[in-house]
Amino acid sequence: MPPIASAASAAFDTGPRRVRLPVLPGRAILPSVLAVAAFGAATAVASDYWLDAILIPFLIMALAGLGLNLTMGYAGQASLGTGAFMATGAYATYNLLLRLPEWPLPVSLVLGGLITGAVGLVVGLPSLRIKGFYLVAPTLAAQFLIEWALNQYPWFSNHTSSSAISAPRLAWLGHDLSSPQGRYAVTLTSVVLVTLTAWKLVRSQTGREWMAVRDMDTAAAVIGIPVGAAKLKAFFAGAAVCGIAGALWAFAYLGTVDARSFDLDRSFQVMFVIIIGGMGSLAGSFIGAAFIVFLPIALSQIASNLFGAAIDGGQLQNLQHVLFGGLIIALLIKEPDGLAALIARFGRRLARR
């Protein structure tokens, strides 16, 4: 380097303002392996109640959050269509299992995700003309339209008279997977594989394009990033992940396929997962999902221990809503990057000691 340049760079260097990336790949591998091992061990140890009522919904909510995080957290495209994407995934997988029963379960799950991705791509088309907050409107329309279509056309539910169809039994290679352990194994495997793929994706050129579009879309186009294509890819990938989450929700958690469990409330719930956990952070999806699944349980435990029968279920639920609402407002003001950023900052402070 020429001496002038070195001198100039020394002048630029104004001390300890540099910040390391919050998640370094090398350091992330060990905790991830440990976490997977812990969840694997849980299969053997945890009671059916824990698997059924806590761990399975936690993992699936985390997966749905991860899907929305790709679209909204990484690429900056706000979406309230998550519920609809989950419903699409559930119905697509249901129909694949029903009409092509000879195809193995993993293939049906992946195909269900890809079909949902294609639907997500169409829902994402308005993002080519509409920016930022206003994009919520067309995704909201998609949420209502898809929910309506699934109820309106009986072909989707195989002409079942009841609106809740019981899901086919989960089985693969002759193994019955309908026990809590089996459903947990299916969920855990899917979540791990999808998370690894997403992790690869956000660190690739595609992930960089998404974040560039999110941070400064005009500059992104000027330096040669196809902004429209990047947005559509984000809708495709995000919806595909939400589709797999929806299929798991129906098959591994509820045991029924029901469009009502994928309504607008679900879209909001998943959005809360990533606002609380951290937008633009894969770990944030898991932290947010843990929060949203564990807090109500912890709350009802505390309430019944402290007040006994003085607080009824309805009041408890209202209290829960108040707590979530307050927390979301506080986080949006104080820490827009969510609990993941808060934890990362805390970790750095500990490491400095």
Add this chain to the structure above:
Amino acid sequence: MPDPILRLSEVSLSFKGIKAINALSFAVARGEICALIGPNGAGKSSLLNILNGVYRADSGTVAFEGESFARIRPLAAAQRGIGRTFQHGALFGKLSVLDNVLAGLTRHSRTTLAEHAFGIFRDHAQTRDFRARAEETLGFLDLSSHRNSIVATLPYGLQKRVDLARALVGRPKLLLLDEPMAGMNRDEKRAMSRFIAQARQNLGITIVLIEHDIGVVMDLSDHVVVLDYGRKVGDGPPDAVRNDPAVIAAYLGTRH
């Protein structure tokens, strides 16, 4: 001019009836450093925005590499090899220096979403190739030690250099620099001038830049175009422009 890479003829642009650029014509030779100077509001930044498609000229044509167009989109301009830096922070603030520079390589990417997601086929080779190219540019601009810093946390002078790195890494044929030295001290300006001169010399990139510091302009450029109220009042080698009475009246004679 024997081999112009860029030729503007009769280009005009107005905002709500105010002429920002008025029937402007000039040419930029391949491999030269061309400076656009003029008082604030003379239409310099607007001109750069026309060249890479952020604005659309009301009339006139721009020919790049012999191909004329009335309107080009920013993405198409980038893909043809027109690079650009910005006057004010247009970096991807939450990304690291390395990621910002890697983003500048997008127009050379040949891999698909599936290859990225599963790390298959050409993904590995391209990742390695991009990383090497980015490192080379970081080294060239003396930014290697900052590769993992989050851009928003860097001081202004360094951000300007990251912006240049992001534009240079894609090896544009024509590079538009919007006040690359604004707000810098003398040492920083000298370093930046040196980088710009080297980019032309080592990489053969043609450069059009906007700069207010007349000393820097005279030292660095081969060709100066002077604008005032959207009109061209001077065009030629630095020495000729410096002594042109019309230019002195419009620009050099006034205090800033």
